[in-house]
Amino acid sequence: MPRRTAIVGVGQTYHKARRPDVNIGELCAEAARACLEDADLTVGDVDAFILGNMELFEGRYSQDMWQVDFVGAFGKPGIRVTTGGTTGATLACVAFEYVASGVYDTVMALGFEKQSEGDTRAGLKTVSDPLWIRWLTTGAIGYFSRQARYYMRETGAPEHMGSLVRMRLAEHAKRNPHAHLRLEIKNIEEAMKAPYLIPPLRQTDMCPTSEGACAIVVTSEERVSKMARRPVWVKDWVTVHKEAMYIRGGRHSVEDLTMAASKLFRRNGITKPREQISVAEIYAPSTWAELEWLEAYGFCEKGQAWRLEEEGHFYWNREFPVNPSGGVVCTNPIGATGLIRVAECALQLRGDAGEHQIRREATLGFATAWGGSGWTVAVLLSAQKE
Amino acid sequence: MMRRVVKKVFAGDEMRVGIVAVAQTAFDVHRALRPQELTYLAVKKCLEISGLPFRDGYEDIVTCSSDHWDGKTLSDVEHGEVAGAHLGPGEVKVSMDGANAVILGAIKILSGHAKCVLVTACCKESQVLDPSIIENFGFDAPYQQLIGLDFTQAAGLQAVAYMNRYGLSHKDFAQIAVTERRRAKGNPRLLAREDLSLEQVMESRMLAYPITVLESRVPCDGACAMVLACEERAKELTDRPVWIKGFGSCYDHHNLGDRDLSQPFALKKASFQAYEMAGIKDPAKEIQIFELSEHYSYQLPLWMEGIGVCREGKGVEVLGGGGQGALDPEAFNPSGGLLGGVPRYVAGASRVIEAFLQLRGEAEGVQVPGEPQLALAHGTYGPAGQHHCVLILERGF
Numbered sequence: 001m002p003r004r005t006a007i008v009g010v011g012q013t014y015h016k017a018r019r020p021d022v023n024i025g026e027l028c029a030e031a032a033r034a035c036l037e038d039a040d041l042t043v044g045d046v047d048a049f050i051l052g053n054m055e056l057f058e059g060r061y062s063q064d065m066w067q068v069d070f071v072g073a074f075g076k077p078g079i080r081v082t083t084g085g086t087t088g089a090t091l092a093c094v095a096f097e098y099v100a101s102g103v104y105d106t107v108m109a110l111g112f113e114k115q116s117e118g119d120t121r122a123g124l125k126t127v128s129d130p131l132w133i134r135w136l137t138t139g140a141i142g143y144f145s146r147q148a149r150y151y152m153r154e155t156g157a158p159e160h161m162g163s164l165v166r167m168r169l170a171e172h173a174k175r176n177p178h179a180h181l182r183l184e185i186k187n188i189e190e191a192m193k194a195p196y197l198i199p200p201l202r203q204t205d206m207c208p209t210s211e212g213a214c215a216i217v218v219t220s221e222e223r224v225s226k227m228a229r230r231p232v233w234v235k236d237w238v239t240v241h242k243e244a245m246y247i248r249g250g251r252h253s254v255e256d257l258t259m260a261a262s263k264l265f266r267r268n269g270i271t272k273p274r275e276q277i278s279v280a281e282i283y284a285p286s287t288w289a290e291l292e293w294l295e296a297y298g299f300c301e302k303g304q305a306w307r308l309e310e311e312g313h314f315y316w317n318r319e320f321p322v323n324p325s326g327g328v329v330c331t332n333p334i335g336a337t338g339l340i341r342v343a344e345c346a347l348q349l350r351g352d353a354g355e356h357q358i359r360r361e362a363t364l365g366f367a368t369a370w371g372g373s374g375w376t377v378a379v380l381l382s383a384q385k386e
Numbered sequence: 387m388m389r390r391v392v393k394k395v396f397a398g399d400e401m402r403v404g405i406v407a408v409a410q411t412a413f414d415v416h417r418a419l420r421p422q423e424l425t426y427l428a429v430k431k432c433l434e435i436s437g438l439p440f441r442d443g444y445e446d447i448v449t450c451s452s453d454h455w456d457g458k459t460l461s462d463v464e465h466g467e468v469a470g471a472h473l474g475p476g477e478v479k480v481s482m483d484g485a486n487a488v489i490l491g492a493i494k495i496l497s498g499h500a501k502c503v504l505v506t507a508c509c510k511e512s513q514v515l516d517p518s519i520i521e522n523f524g525f526d527a528p529y530q531q532l533i534g535l536d537f538t539q540a541a542g543l544q545a546v547a548y549m550n551r552y553g554l555s556h557k558d559f560a561q562i563a564v565t566e567r568r569r570a571k572g573n574p575r576l577l578a579r580e581d582l583s584l585e586q587v588m589e590s591r592m593l594a595y596p597i598t599v600l601e602s603r604v605p606c607d608g609a610c611a612m613v614l615a616c617e618e619r620a621k622e623l624t625d626r627p628v629w630i631k632g633f634g635s636c637y638d639h640h641n642l643g644d645r646d647l648s649q650p651f652a653l654k655k656a657s658f659q660a661y662e663m664a665g666i667k668d669p670a671k672e673i674q675i676f677e678l679s680e681h682y683s684y685q686l687p688l689w690m691e692g693i694g695v696c697r698e699g700k701g702v703e704v705l706g707g708g709g710q711g712a713l714d715p716e717a718f719n720p721s722g723g724l725l726g727g728v729p730r731y732v733a734g735a736s737r738v739i740e741a742f743l744q745l746r747g748e749a750e751g752v753q754v755p756g757e758p759q760l761a762l763a764h765g766t767y768g769p770a771g772q773h774h775c776v777l778i779l780e781r782g783f
Contacts, residue, residue: 002498023528049637055453055481061524062482065768068637069644075655077635078773079490082453082481084460090478094490101496103663117527126458131420237499239446239476244463259473373463375477 004221005099006231007381009039010343015180015212015331018116024063025070028112031213031336032071035108039217040228043072046217047104050094051080052087052111053335056126059118071110071215084127085283085371086239087111088214088338089379093237095218105220112213113333120209120334127373129244138198140285141206145198148288150252152200155303157291162205163191164309165287166329172316173326175356178340180210180331205287205329212333214340232346235364235380238264242374253374254296260368260376261297268380270364273299278362279348280322281341283369287329294322297368297378317359324348324356338369342379349383403492404620404627404782406613407436408739413577413608413727415512421456422464424609425449425508429469432611436623438502441470444613445500447477450487450507450731454520457513469506469611483679484610485734485765485775489633491614501619507736508609509729517605524769526640538602538682540642540769542594545684547647549596552699556596560587562705563601563683563725565715570726572751577727578604601683604727610735612742620782627782628742631760632666634659635775642770653692653766653774661694664778666760670695673778675744675754675761676718677737683725685771689764690718693776720744720754734765738777745781757781 011034013019019027036043049071051064060066064080067073083090088111095109121139128137151157167188173179183204185191194204224231240260242253261273270276280299284290291305299320300308308314316324325344328337345365347353365381409431411424419427433440449465456464462479471477480487484507491503514520518536525531548554564582571579582600590600613623620627636659638652639645657669666672676695680686687701696704696713705715721740728736741761743749761779 056459061454061520065640065772066526068640073637078637079486080482097493097497101493123459127460241466241471241477243472244467
């Protein structure tokens, strides 16, 4: 029968642009070991493994096969799931389902990316249909410059807003020992000096290519009392996908984000998201996306996010902390990124986030991942069982 | 000793997962169809059979495909869309053998997060010119990839280890290919349906000793789909459900040198979990149909030993009709198995479908006589069977 599930351990590697000191297996082992140490478990306590990453980015095939001996999955049940940018969060959701089903008690989800091994942009370009739109695909930068332009036009946000978001996230990243990009930005003038990728998108508005791995351990209600760590309860999760031809007709839509959040909030009695949810770790690959998507999720009215940003509302120590870890624009090992959102949320709810621990009381956490042709996976975590 | 990892969730009045409807496209070289079009054909047929509406009839989708074989990153962008994932049910892609997608579908239902799940699997092998290049990248970068191994060569090493350990010969394996292809003749869903002589098989092109081209799975294109539902929903949708009674999976070491290739360790553990979950004590006596994923002829007896229905080294003997008493060689792969042509990734899911059809008495052309009650379906993936999964199905009417 369906059971309650809880996250009882999280672990991640240090994220860098390149990790020539380790191979893929060793990178994953770092995260698995950190996660087991955090949970005070041994690999023998784990009943099943959920593994995943972007299939093409390292230029390798069936990488779970190689990971097996490094993460401790030898002789254990396991499955490999890959859903692009949302892979990390999907791994978490599948782990929740494995435990909730009553078949497995303790499950580890592990995602990674080691982008220097292959060509991420070449891999990403093939996401679009070879028959219709591959020739005009410009990768993530093209999509997010268009999105930024759209947001500015619709809401009247001034051009320095992207840099303002980066200043907040840079401040957050400085406090997070695991973050990759740690930019020293003194003031907005300095931030605005960053070169354009495609206007109005600047280099500092976009996520980096990182290498790293992340793992979480999920267990059942019955096992929680035997665990060393304070459990973070999994309240609910949802996945919404969109059609393949997401650029059809030139329209820009955030329906997937809105639908995912509204489903999740409706099912869990959340009517005032910004008040009821204490922390949001959202997967926004650009600073501009973060503003637009906070509105799409229903955390504020359309056009209100950039005004709240100007007031500093989203800082780690303020009313509604958004991405206190520094977010995706500071750290983006793609197959792990969604899982890092869930893991960071769990740390906040446990009160173990250290220097970037939010100041408001942490009761409910909201973690998302975004990818594919505009897909959203959203997870709701709770510090209390009920 | 094997550690108990699986609880008997199906015992007593606990929730059950039923397979309600299945569909497969013809397995062939489909030059005019794109991979997602193959999936769509299977989905359409499956939904017609189940009577469920597209997109609104199910809460979740599990697709199975590979970026490498589809030639595009995020192959489930398309496979998910044609299964109805646009602003509707959620979608997860399993990037390993299709039987694992069926297991994930069952887990989704048991978790209470969905009542009805659509599972699909697809692969268009004909658009890959040289599979061995992709397979080579499936080995670890520092050691095994550099040797230049592909999955057929890894299988060759396994076959030799198996032969040497039990004093088997190439002829034994070739005979299995002859039998399998003879059965495949009756199965209209398969690509390669012809009578072969032992000489033909043994003298066909050698891929990696002792595996000849006629002893390996015929690459082809195709897709399959199935609808899984919780017990209550399954009974509404059909009066002839087939229950998923148990499942298990297991990873083996990656380094071939770390394994005893003549012992399918991972399959033993996977089937042990499945039997424990299904409450099966003597699989050889209790189960009537075995649909195993033999990508090469030698794998059929080896996997039989793995699932514990015969003693180690005795698989070939049982298939030859000289087995231990109760075992009927016709119980193994009555569908004709994979050698007759089933695409990879679809392979394991297609075993589940063939087992389902046998239990329902709908296995056109290859139906076994009588009323089989229990069936075993198996899927494998990775070099020389690095990962195995097993499902136990039960006739529910």
